[in-house]
Amino acid sequence: MRRPIPRLSESNLLVLLAVAIGLAGGLSAVGLQKLLAFFHFAFFWLADHPFRFLGRFSVAAAPVAGALVAGPLVYRLAIEAKGHGVPEVMESVALRGGRIRARVAVVKALASAVTIGSGGSAGREGPIVQIGATLGSTIAQRFAMSDRRTRTLVAAGAASGIAAAFNAPLAGVFFALEVILQRFSSAGFATVVLAAVTSSTVWRAFFGNAPVLRVPQFTLANPVELVFYAGLGAAAALVAVGFVATLYRLEDAFDGMRRFPADARPALGAIVVGLLGAWNVLVLGSGIEGIDAALAGGLAIATVLLLLVAKLLATSFTLGSGASGGVFSPSLFMGAMLGSAYGAMLHGLFPGVVAQPGAYALVGMAAVFAAAAQAPISSILIVFEMTNDFRIMVPLMLACITATVLYSRLKRDSVYTAKLRRRGVMLDEGREAHLLETIAVSRAIDREYTGLSLPASVDEAMARLEAGAVDPLLIVEADGKLAGAVSGDALREAVAAGDGDLEHLIQRQLPWVGPEDTLDSGLRKLAVRDIEAIPAVDGSGHVLGVVTRAGLLREYRNALAERERGSGPPPG
Numbered sequence: 017m018r019r020p021i022p023r024l025s026e027s028n029l030l031v032l033l034a035v036a037i038g039l040a041g042g043l044s045a046v047g048l049q050k051l052l053a054f055f056h057f058a059f060f061w062l063a064d065h066p067f068r069f070l071g072r073f074s075v076a077a078a079p080v081a082g083a084l085v086a087g088p089l090v091y092r093l094a095i096e097a098k099g100h101g102v103p104e105v106m107e108s109v110a111l112r113g114g115r116i117r118a119r120v121a122v123v124k125a126l127a128s129a130v131t132i133g134s135g136g137s138a139g140r141e142g143p144i145v146q147i148g149a150t151l152g153s154t155i156a157q158r159f160a161m162s163d164r165r166t167r168t169l170v171a172a173g174a175a176s177g178i179a180a181a182f183n184a185p186l187a188g189v190f191f192a193l194e195v196i197l198q199r200f201s202s203a204g205f206a207t208v209v210l211a212a213v214t215s216s217t218v219w220r221a222f223f224g225n226a227p228v229l230r231v232p233q234f235t236l237a238n239p240v241e242l243v244f245y246a247g248l249g250a251a252a253a254l255v256a257v258g259f260v261a262t263l264y265r266l267e268d269a270f271d272g273m274r275r276f277p278a279d280a281r282p283a284l285g286a287i288v289v290g291l292l293g294a295w296n297v298l299v300l301g302s303g304i305e306g307i308d309a310a311l312a313g314g315l316a317i318a319t320v321l322l323l324l325v326a327k328l329l330a331t332s333f334t335l336g337s338g339a340s341g342g343v344f345s346p347s348l349f350m351g352a353m354l355g356s357a358y359g360a361m362l363h364g365l366f367p368g369v370v371a372q373p374g375a376y377a378l379v380g381m382a383a384v385f386a387a388a389a390q391a392p393i394s395s396i397l398i399v400f401e402m403t404n405d406f407r408i409m410v411p412l413m414l415a416c417i418t419a420t421v422l423y424s425r426l427k428r429d430s431v432y433t434a435k436l437r438r439r440g441v442m443l444d445e446g447r448e449a450h451l452l453e454t455i456a457v458s459r460a461i462d463r464e465y466t467g468l469s470l471p472a473s474v475d476e477a478m479a480r481l482e483a484g485a486v487d488p489l490l491i492v493e494a495d496g497k498l499a500g501a502v503s504g505d506a507l508r509e510a511v512a513a514g515d516g517d518l519e520h521l522i523q524r525q526l527p528w529v530g531p532e533d534t535l536d537s538g539l540r541k542l543a544v545r546d547i548e549a550i551p552a553v554d555g556s557g558h559v560l561g562v563v564t565r566a567g568l569l570r571e572y573r574n575a576l577a578e579r580e581r582g583s584g585p586p587p588g
Contacts (some may be wrong), residue, residue: 138341355380
C-alpha cells in the first residue's frame with residue numbers, strides 16, 4: 017500500500033517560507049542593484065551625449081528624464097510605491113494584517129531603480145524593504161496565513177531587504193522588529209532571523225563579503241572625546257528635525273498643485289535636484305561616493321556643510337514631489353557630512369585629543385538616521401556590521417541615544433510615523449487618543465459575521481475559515497450565546513495532526529466587548545491577546561457580531577475625517 021504524504025506542521029512550513037522569503041528578498045536586492053546600474057548608465061549616457069551642449073548643466077537632464085518615466089509608473093500602476101516605502105509597509109501591518117498587493121514589488125523596483133539610477137536623491141534601502149515585505153505578504157496570502165503570521169512574514173521580508181542592502185543580517189532583524197512591527201517579542205523571531213540570514217547569504221554569493229562602505233579603522237583617542245560624541249548626537253538630532261520638516265513641507269506643497277498632473281510633479285522636483293547635481297554630482301543618487309569621501313577625510317568644512325544642506329534639499333524635492341526611493345542612504349550621507357565637519361573643527365581645536373574627522377563622520381551617519389527614524393538599535397547595528405569594529409561601539413551608542421532622545425523631545429514623529437499620522441493612522445497621543453475614547457464600539461460591529469454553531473468538527477471550522485470567516489472563528493451555542501472561539505493556528509495544527517475533535521480547541525475565556533465599550537477599549541482588548549477579532553455580546557451573553565482591528569481603525573479614521581470637516585466625532 018502507498019503511504020499517505022505527510023502534511024507539514026505550521027512550524028515547519030514557516031521555516032520553509034522564511035527561507036523562501038530570504039531567497040526572494042536577496043535575489044530582489046541583487047536585481048535592484050543591477051537595475052540601478054543599468055538605468056544609471058542609460059540616463060547618464062543621455063546626459064553626456066544629446067545634452068552635452070548644456071555643458072556642466074547637462075547632468076540635470078538625467079534626473080528630469082528619470083522622473084518623467086518614474087512618475088507615471090507610480091501614479092498609474094501602484095500609488096503605494098510613491099515616496100520612501102517603509103510607512104506603507106507599517107500601515108499595512110497596522111491596518112490590513114500585513115496584506116500588500118503583489119504588483120507593488122514590481123512597480124517599486126522599476127520606479128526606484130529609474131529614480132535613483134537617473135540621479136534622483138534617494139536610497140535603495142527603503143524600496144528593498146518594501147519589495148521584501150511585499151514578497152513576504154504575497155507568500156503569506158498564497159498559503160492563507162492568519163493575520164498574525166502574515167505580519168511576521170512581512171517583517172521577515174523587510175528584514176531580508178535590509179540584510180541584503182547592507183550585508184548586515186543582524187541589523188535587518190532589529191530593523192524589522194524596531195521599525196516595522198514596533199515591538200520586540202519571541203513570537204516569529206526565528207522566522208525573521210532565518211529570512212535575514214538567507215538573504216544576506218544570497219547577497220554575498222553575488223557580491224562577496226566586502227562591506228558596503230570603505231571604512232578605515234578608527235579608535236577613541238581620548239576618553240574626553242565621549243563628551244564631543246554626545247554633542248555630535250545633539251547636532252544630529254537638529255539635522256534630522258530639519259530634514260523631516262523640510263521633506264513633509266515640500267510634500268504638502270507638491271500635493272497642493274491640484275492643477276498640475278500628479279504623475280508629472282516628480283519632474284518639477286527633479287529640476288531642482290538636477291541643478292544641485294550640476295553644482296556637485298555627489299548630491300545625486302544614493303550618495304555612497306560622498307559618504308566614502310567624508311569617511312576618508314580631506315574635504316573642506318565649508319564643502320561638507322554645503323553638501324549636507326544640498327543633500328537635504330535634493331532628497332526632500334525628490335521624495336516630496338512624489339518620486340520613489342528611500343531615506344536611509346540620504347540620512348547616512350547627511351550624517352557623514354555633519355560628522356566630518358564637526359570632527360574637522362574639533363581636530364583643529366584639540367589636535368591632541370580628537371581622532372581624525374572620519375571617526376565622527378562614521379558616528380554621525382548612524383546618529384542622524386537613528387534620530388530621524390527613531391531606530392537607535394538598528395542604526396548602531398548597521399554601522400557596526402559595516403565596520404566589524406568594537407572600538408567605535410561606545411561613541412556610536414552614546415551619539416545615537418543622545419540623538420534619538422533629543423529628537424523625540426523636539427518632534428513627535430519619526431520620518432516614517434509622521435507620514436502615518438498625517439493619514440490618521442497613529443493612535444497613541446493627544447486628541448487622537450481622546451477621540452478613540454469617545455466613539456462607541458457599536459459602530460464597528462459586523463453583525464453579518466460568520467460563526468459556527470455547536471456541535472461541529474474541526475473540518476467544518478476549517479471550511480468556515482477558508483470561506484472567509486474572521487480569525488479567530490466564533491463558536492456559538494444553539495441559543496445564540498457565546499461558547500468561545502478557535503484560532504486558525506490551532507485548527508491548522510489539528511488538521512496536520514489528524515485531530516478532528518473541536519471541543520478541546522475552543523478558547524472559553526475570551527476578551528469581549530459590549531455595545532457600551534469604546535474604540536479605545538476594543539483596541540486594548542485586542543492588544544492583550546494579539547488577535548485580530550473579538551466577539552461583541554449583549555448583557556445576557558448573546559452574540560451581536562464580531563469586532564475586528566481593521567473595523568475599529570476604519571471607524572477611527574472615519575471619525576478623524578469628520579472632525580477635519582468640522583462636524584466633530586459622530587455619536588456611538
